[in-house]
Amino acid sequence: MSLLVKNGRVIDPANGLDAAADILVVDGRVSRVSPGLAAPAGARIVDAGGRVVAPGLIDIHVHLREPGYEYKETIATGTRAAAAGGFTAVACMANTSPVNDTRAVTDYILAQARAGGVVRVYPIGAVTRGLRGAELAELGELAEAGCVAYSDDGRPVMNTALLRRALEYAQAFGKPIISHAEDAHLAEGGVMHEGFVATDLGLQGIPAAAEEIMVARDVALAELTGHRVHIAHVSTAGAIRLLRDAKARGVPVTGEVTPHHLVLTDEALRSYDANAKMAPPLRGKRDVEACREALADGTLDAIATDHAPHAVVDKEVELDHAANGIVGLETAVPLCLTHLVRQRILDLSTLIARLTVGPARVLDLPGGSLTPGAPGDITILDLGREHRIEPARFLSRARNTPFGGWPCVGAPWMTIVGGRVVMREGVVQEGTPR
Numbered sequence: 001m002s003l004l005v006k007n008g009r010v011i012d013p014a015n016g017l018d019a020a021a022d023i024l025v026v027d028g029r030v031s032r033v034s035p036g037l038a039a040p041a042g043a044r045i046v047d048a049g050g051r052v053v054a055p056g057l058i059d060i061h062v063h064l065r066e067p068g069y070e071y072k073e074t075i076a077t078g079t080r081a082a083a084a085g086g087f088t089a090v091a092c093m094a095n096t097s098p099v100n101d102t103r104a105v106t107d108y109i110l111a112q113a114r115a116g117g118v119v120r121v122y123p124i125g126a127v128t129r130g131l132r133g134a135e136l137a138e139l140g141e142l143a144e145a146g147c148v149a150y151s152d153d154g155r156p157v158m159n160t161a162l163l164r165r166a167l168e169y170a171q172a173f174g175k176p177i178i179s180h181a182e183d184a185h186l187a188e189g190g191v192m193h194e195g196f197v198a199t200d201l202g203l204q205g206i207p208a209a210a211e212e213i214m215v216a217r218d219v220a221l222a223e224l225t226g227h228r229v230h231i232a233h234v235s236t237a238g239a240i241r242l243l244r245d246a247k248a249r250g251v252p253v254t255g256e257v258t259p260h261h262l263v264l265t266d267e268a269l270r271s272y273d274a275n276a277k278m279a280p281p282l283r284g285k286r287d288v289e290a291c292r293e294a295l296a297d298g299t300l301d302a303i304a305t306d307h308a309p310h311a312v313v314d315k316e317v318e319l320d321h322a323a324n325g326i327v328g329l330e331t332a333v334p335l336c337l338t339h340l341v342r343q344r345i346l347d348l349s350t351l352i353a354r355l356t357v358g359p360a361r362v363l364d365l366p367g368g369s370l371t372p373g374a375p376g377d378i379t380i381l382d383l384g385r386e387h388r389i390e391p392a393r394f395l396s397r398a399r400n401t402p403f404g405g406w407p408c409v410g411a412p413w414m415t416i417v418g419g420r421v422v423m424r425e426g427v428v429q430e431g432t433p434r
């Protein structure tokens with residue numbers, strides 16, 4: 001079984017490649033990348049028509065909601081949203097019901113992904129039992145079952161001694177810990193970023209310090225234990241200063257940023273739209289600028305969507321009671337192409353790096369490059385496609401986004417997983433399960 005992608009502009013940051021080339025995938029793996037490749041007998045041929053051909057995009061921070069919250073999203077619908085958004089692999093957080101804190105839940109997630117998923121699914125196990133922050137989950141068992149990292153995401157692990165022990169155990173299993181860096185006491189009761197806009201609106205704020213205190217703590221623990229901490233959804237200039245300094249000193253920390261923290265500020269709350277409510281909150285203009293700069297210079301390793309599907313009932317309530325988060329899988333690529341690359345904040349190759357090799361390295365995932373032998377995961381982008389974001393057409397079960405109606409230029413055109421076309425021009429190709 002083979003697939004030949006012809007006539008593409010191949011951008012593979014891991015190999016420093018940006019050139020016209022063809023890609024041959026054989027038996028699910030990249031076989032050759034070179035101009036003028038001939039198709040083996042029986043190969044499927046995809047004509048990229050000059051579009052940008054990249055390694056499959058990887059999103060290391062999504063909430064697929066299954067098991068337990070299937071009314072918000074399922075592994076089937078979430079992976080279809082991923083495919084539509086150009087992602088060939090996602091890593092899903094543990095805050096399901098039951099929580100992914102045992103082998104049985106990890107097994108279930110992987111079985112559902114095999115049966116009904118269309119992209120690769122990498123489960124993330126809980127750090128603490130039930131995400132309660134009191135005792136450690138069975139970290140060894142979770143690693144054995146296939147978890148690629150540990151996180152209580154959605155909640156911080158407030159007990160520093162417990163997190164230290166988690167890091168020491170996690171080191172033995174070679175899996176990083178992903179930190180939702182937010183001091184719960186300092187953030188309590190807040191609905192948005194603490195600053196001028198919050199004061200103006202009379203809403204309780206969450207100070208940048210709530211994030212920075214925890215990033216400083218996590219850096220100190222990474223240094224103490226020598227084990228890797230990955231900071232989820234970095235959102236403040238101060239957190240970035242801490243990360244930049246830690247990395248310069250060789251501390252094993254990495255960081256990600258979401259598209260919404262790159263393109264929106266706390267001004268979005270002026271409409272009292274619950275779709276602008278998230279944790280961490282949308283920050284001020286200086287923070288956004290710092291995030292953009294850190295993404296460009298590599299202080300931030302990855303863009304991750306924090307895809308957080310919610311039902312209408314979770315969001316159409318007063319801000320105080322509205323659930324946190326927005327969907328991101330189907331808006332990330334158009335937003336980044338339109339607001340970062342076209343605005344010359346990030347060059348195209350760097351954007352692709354932060355969506356491929358960057359996240360792959362953070363979680364030690366296969367993929368992220370087109371090196372021969374790598375998984376045959378490919379994303380093709382149409383840089384010229386003009387469109388508007390239409391939540392009604394999302395393949396996600398959820399519609400909670402503040403980006404509805406936003407004009408964009410550029411979109412994913414095709415998603416290929418293991419040499420199989422799973423999405424073409426927004427349409428998921430249903431076929432034999434992987």
Ligand SMILES: [Zn+2]
Nearest residue numbers: 153154180232
């Ligand atoms: Zn989080």
